[in-house]
Amino acid sequence: MLRVAAVVACAMAQQPGVHVEEHHPNMPLWTCDSSGCTKQTKTVVLDANWRWLHNGEYTNCYKDGDFDTTLCPDPVACAKNCHLEGNTAEQYTSTYGIEEIENGVQLSFVTKTKYGSNFGSRIYMLDESNKYQIFKLKNREFAMTADMFYMPCGLNGAVYFVEMDADGGEARAAASGGSNQAGAKYGTGYCDAQCPHDMKFMEGKANVIGWNTSHDPPIGKWGSCCAEMDIWEANSKATAYTPHPCSITGPYVCEGIDCGDNSKDQRYDGVCDKDGCDFNSWRLGDRSFYGRGTGFTVNSRSCRAVRPPQSSLR
Template sequence: MLRVASVVVCAWAQQGGVHVEEYHPKMPLWNCDSSGCSKKMKSVVLDANWRWLHNGEYTNCYKDGDFDTTLCPDPVACAENCHLEGNSEKQYKSTYGIKEIDDGIQLNFVTKDKYGSNFGSRIYMLDGPDKYEMFKLKNREFTMSADMFFMPCGLNGAVYFVEMDADGGQARAAAAGGSNQAGAKFGTGYCDAQCPHDMKFMEGKANVLGWNASHNPPVGKWGACCAEMDIWEANSKATAYTPHPCSLTGPYTCEGIECGDNSKEQRYDGVCDKDGCDFNSYRLGDEEYYGRGKSFAVNSRKKMTIVTQFITEGNRDDGDLIDIRRFYVQDGKVIPNSNISIAGVTGDSVTDKVCKDMKTAFGDIDDFTHHGGLKAMGEALDRGVVLVMSLWDDAEANMLWLDSNYPPNKDPSTPGVNRGTCLTTTGKPAYLREKYPTARVKYSKIKVGTLGSTFGQTDDDEDEDDGIWADNRRLEEIHV
């Protein structure tokens, strides 16, 4: 996944704020086996990077894309002086567009309040007030429902797993001789396979390359790397699911070439597989599988249930991961995944062979195999991963890698370049924020369990929003 991700991870004196008591929106989780499913109420927390960062009073530590030079005269002092603030239930809704719905959560794209505008969000599922829910997915299936009707080209409603620390990095900080007092309660500890550099703090220091340089936003010296399993990256016109293995265990702070920075042409020299092995039905030859309307096998105008199965060798919990399968449930019917129909590749799921053949067919570098393939991905899923839900736009690549032609300088007729029907001009963040401020996504009915236990013939509900675009425009009429 190409992602401009943001996070606060501090191992020095990162503290929770004192002005607002932190509220965690409620979201249920079902655990299932052959005897049925049991529902438990969990909650979600906003990522630390979206939060107000201040001096413990009312002075901003970070404003207009840079740190305050008085509170942050150097990287270590900045970490000592600055606090992450809590958010009330009202702020979750009005400032960040995060809303509880029946059996799930809604994320709004643009929200505005007296302090300014917010674009998108990223949240994590919690197990209690200060610990992330940890999922172990080998020989299991993960099921969710999604409503993508109000998601135009260029946006990404993403649900995925990353190998974060359950406590948000508190123990890791203590082992480094510091203190992270905020932890999972305030959404700290993010990492993913893109090794994002835009963290404000990391390992006890403000993470900026060229202190107080005007990078807008600052470019971090360090990156936060870990394995990533993308369950659902989608808008209403395109979707993909993608494993991203890494040659490491747990969260890792990278520096230099091991980060695999695109700007330094080191993408394939890093510790993680940034490309992953993406199963995008359109890219793999089935142009009528997913999209807006009844002509598609999966109609994104209607609510859908998405099932992902993690198949192991011998169907054992301790077996190696050998296959990642996908099903959908819509209108009371189970819909098999699309079949690959490109030269040199056959299959309908993610296997090591499919990934190797696909890389060859598309002329892509096989970083997936280099970083251990499905076996390495399965080992991360077995150690425990955190559920992430987000809505975001893409300042780096305009989401073309998901729904349009990518790389944009290549002939679209070249195998693997065309990933969807979206225009190459529709994914620019400024355009999206102006034209689609009411875009939104709903995630609900999150279930995990033994294979075949989480879905059936009547698992989905009627679409409650079908047919109406919030600001009186139909998506089809504006070429999303």
């Protein structure tokens, strides 16, 4: 599962909303072999963590960093009571800063609206409207173009693969007694090797147990773990790619020591390798490989985005 991100997160639900029909922005994908390349028009979907979470009408299930205790008294009830709303094409751009451009998509880090500011986003490529694109890269090559011209030091424009379920976790939720009817169409089922605790739902159950609003971002008892391959973690000054293997296969809901929590000094005791084995040219001794300017082999200023301050992916 290919994930593209510009960091930060908000709220997640498990039932499809009824107010707005979900729109998926287009993004091309070329598949090549010895006979040539074929262009396909795929789509991308916004991660459920950024979406409006409500009771099927207009009451928020999640607001100001906390769950509504009436709608979310326990993990299963919350997933059954709460709906994940869709977004129009206009909302993708004006609210989340996700815009179709020629042969790619463009992501804004800060998007200001009359209701406040949105920071970052995370999108996944879809194979069908309700299935994620699954990439099988053994004995194959993956290539892309990323525009980092306006990406300053301190930000991370990331492209990476994570071992999510193609259906967004619908079948896994049903098997575990949870409820997820929104699925990949609404960007559900995220996991990575850091076993994030800020995911609001896992396997169709709300992460309400021990939900800690004093933490930034708020976190719950459970973490969402899976293997991760970072293809591109970069800004205009630095870049790295990093494999993060795990001892488990596929998405795994962790708790306790399995999560490898830093706060409990258990980082190296969990099911995933959080540090990974990264390749960063500067740290490994090549100080002229990547950076801003003509003195670098890869000049991050050689390509310009459509308008600042944004980054784009092709």
